[in-house]
Amino acid sequence: MDKNELRKHYTALRSALGPTQIDSLSIAISNRLLQLPLWQGSYYHIFLPIPSKNEIDTSHILTILFGKDKNVVIPKVVGNTLENYLLTDQTKLKTSSWGVPEPMDGLSVPEKLIDVVFIPLLAYDEQGNRVGYGKGFYDGLLAKCKPDTLKVGLSLFGPEKKIGDVRKEDIPLDYCVTPEQVYRF
Template identity: 40%
Template sequence: MLKAELRKKYMQQRKALSRDEAFLLSEHVFQNFITYFKPEPGQKIHIFVPIEKFNEIDTQIFINYFLAQNIRVYVPKVVVDKLISIEVFNDTVFEINSWRISEPVSNKDSGEINFHYVITPLLYCDSNGNRVGYGKGFYDGLFQSISPETKKIGVNYFDPDDFIDDVWENDIPLDYLVTPTDVLSFLSGLE
């Protein structure tokens, strides 16, 4: 299927989930992430803040856990059409931007490129690690700028069932996909 078709299909499926269903599935995704990756204090994790109107995976569960475990947390913010990474702490002040996305008030880019993990938003991911996002290309840009050792991890409610027919040359696939039922690796034994 084409990205536009997949984007529409999975956005509808995601919006059909009740808040309780989405939260329960998010908790399963979180548990699978923790069990598989076993994040440790001092590690650096870049993670998106969920967009409530899009019924995204509730990553606030992850963020709260990471901060409590002294894992360094970085969140994205778009500043002048570029995605920057801002380190956040328990006392970081957030605001709702014009797109209704919660983000830090600060525009200070951490400059960090050596993350252990980048937990990535998406609408869909196929069985090759190719993803369908919102079509802005922000995460492809981020992936190009970070250390090649960083594990790129998608989180989603849905398993990969459809192939993406229009993968572009500049698309950067994920290394892993975490769903409520599984953790899939796309690294072909290179873990």
Template identity: 35%
Template structure:
């Protein structure tokens, strides 16, 4: 299937998950995620899950790492729709947030993290394939941002669904994940 077909299918599948089932799945994803070791991670880039898209609850996974890694610096994404770019804004317990015009909650701060400093990125996705290539929301924000990170940055996606066999229209700008966490498995690519 193409990205467009997969995007349509998996957006709908996520919306069909009941609230109760989503809570259960988020807990299972956290349990799987806790099986990974991140000894050398000092800087994490996360994102606020969009409720209207029924995204996995990345706040759980971010909080887990915050408590597991003393001194962890955490950034959240801020998007610029004018040029389809993204920045990593460092957050702390005093950070204020705003919701942009498409429903993405973003930090209001002005302390930026250089992409080269980031060790681990939580990458939003609807589905990925068995090679780690993912289908996002179709604007390329993350692939452009990830191309500015170090080659060894760890890229982790969380999914309520197992990977598909292939995405038919992958291209040279697509950057694969290193891990996809599902309720049943940790896929390493």
């Protein structure tokens, strides 16, 4: 399938899930993350979910990150790019016009400091290619990160065999974590 078909298909699958299912699946993903060799870093970029889109609840991962005393970085959309801010107790969030909780201001974090990026997905394939909402925000972010930054997709579902319309500027995942399994690419 191509990306647009996958977007429609996985948006419908997510829409069919209830809040209790999303929470259970999110906890399972958080627990699976603990199996990965990615906890030696300092700066961890994570998305805050859009509840209306039934995205993974990342609050469980935030608890792990703060428990491990990591620097947590969250994105804010500015124009067609993601700016990165340190999440602290003083960070004030505001919901954007897209429904994304974003920092109003704060300490900016350069991409080159980020060790791990947790990436929201609609779909991905067995080669680690990913499908999001199609705006290219994460491709832009990942292109600015250091080459050894780990790219970890978080998905409620397993992989597709192959995405038909992958572009050369699409940056693949290193891992994808689902409630049932960890995939390494």
